[in-house]
Amino acid sequence: MKLLKELFKIYSPSGNEKKMRKFIRWWLKNNVPEAITKTDDFGNIYVVKGEAENYPCLCAHLDQVQRTHSKDFEAIETKDYIFGFSRKNKRQEGLGADDKVGVWVNLKCLKKFDQCKAMFFVSEEVGCVGSGKCDMTFFDDCRFVIQCDRRNGDDLITTIGGWTNLCSPGFIKAIQPELFGYKEESGLITDVGELKERGLKVSAINLSCGYYEPHTDREFVIKSEVVNCLAFVEHIITTCTDVYPHEDDDYYFGRHGWGDDTWEEEYEEAYQCIECDLLNHPRLTTEQILNAYRGYFFSLKEADLRQIIEEIKNINFIDDDDDTGMRLLPNHETGMGEKNEGIEAAIL
Numbered sequence: 001m002k003l004l005k006e007l008f009k010i011y012s013p014s015g016n017e018k019k020m021r022k023f024i025r026w027w028l029k030n031n032v033p034e035a036i037t038k039t040d041d042f043g044n045i046y047v048v049k050g051e052a053e054n055y056p057c058l059c060a061h062l063d064q065v066q067r068t069h070s071k072d073f074e075a076i077e078t079k080d081y082i083f084g085f086s087r088k089n090k091r092q093e094g095l096g097a098d099d100k101v102g103v104w105v106n107l108k109c110l111k112k113f114d115q116c117k118a119m120f121f122v123s124e125e126v127g128c129v130g131s132g133k134c135d136m137t138f139f140d141d142c143r144f145v146i147q148c149d150r151r152n153g154d155d156l157i158t159t160i161g162g163w164t165n166l167c168s169p170g171f172i173k174a175i176q177p178e179l180f181g182y183k184e185e186s187g188l189i190t191d192v193g194e195l196k197e198r199g200l201k202v203s204a205i206n207l208s209c210g211y212y213e214p215h216t217d218r219e220f221v222i223k224s225e226v227v228n229c230l231a232f233v234e235h236i237i238t239t240c241t242d243v244y245p246h247e248d249d250d251y252y253f254g255r256h257g258w259g260d261d262t263w264e265e266e267y268e269e270a271y272q273c274i275e276c277d278l279l280n281h282p283r284l285t286t287e288q289i290l291n292a293y294r295g296y297f298f299s300l301k302e303a304d305l306r307q308i309i310e311e312i313k314n315i316n317f318i319d320d321d322d323d324t325g326m327r328l329l330p331n332h333e334t335g336m337g338e339k340n341e342g343i344e345a346a347i348l
């Protein structure tokens with residue numbers, strides 16, 4: 001967990017990921033000297049290790065949402081958890097485990113496997129900026145793409161927003177999620193969704209990697225789930241040595257739409273998607289949802305999306321938020337209250 005705790009200490013807000021980039025390049029130079037690293041004009045890092053006809057490929061994002069990260073920030077490790085803390089300010093602070101756990105998984109796998117590709121994206125949290133601009137030819141010789149960028153410990157994300165399929169049924173079967181306790185779920189827009197949107201031709205997934213309360217100062221990780229995620233990824237890399245092609249025909253109705261959807265049709269479509277997201281994740285902030293859907297519907301303006309979100313929140317009695325992503329609502333749907341009490345006890 002030493003490397004993970006080092007990553008947690010690096011403050012890496014969206015648009016200012018320089019320190020994180022520097023650390024990754026330094027770490028690779030010292031620990032995986034044979035890896036070839038390239039950074040593009042946007043700040044995305046591409047890594048290739050070994051020579052192969054095709055590669056397993058991992059991706060993670062470099063940025064974090066939290067706005068507070070004191071100079072004396074510490075990542076405190078207890079038997080089961082890691083959380084961030086400032087002694088001077090006597091408060092818990094977010095780790096940026098979303099997505100530093102993903103960064104950690106990438107680095108561990110680059111070290112372990114002789115042939116592996118990895119990609120580190122800038123500014124996922126403000127609309128998948130890095131994955132929206134990266135060089136897609138990097139993925140031409142990839143077998144599949146795995147991202148570890150999901151809260152909880154057991155979600156295997158195979159569709160985004162309920163309509164963009166990320167991977168083939170054959171790939172889901174091949175990775176044997178049941179061995180590691182993972183179950184299929186639908187997720188929100190993230191880098192692998194953006195890559196599919198841009199025409200990625202192989203299967204992709206997004207995995208839970210053991211962080212909770214992302215984007216808040218109460219963020220923490222459950223160590224056993226972080227470790228289980230890494231074991232699952234290593235299992236996939238070891239056992240899935242084929243190429244797993246996948247192209248989704250259905251997703252084109254959105255951003256690249258057929259162009260003949262009316263405003264009403266798009267409104268209805270957006271309503272259904274956002275309702276599904278909110279019922280599954282009532283603590284999503286309006287900004288997070290807007291980030292996920294911005295630009296997806298030709299004829300909907302941001303005001304339309306805001307109206308949809310507000311209406312769904314009203315109908316379902318979901319508390320509105322202050323849109324900073326920092327507001328801490330009670331842990332009603334996840335039963336996480338108990339776990340947080342553990343953390344509070346550890347702080348005291």
Ligand SMILES: [Zn+2]
Nearest residue numbers: 098099124149
């Ligand atoms: Zn993330």
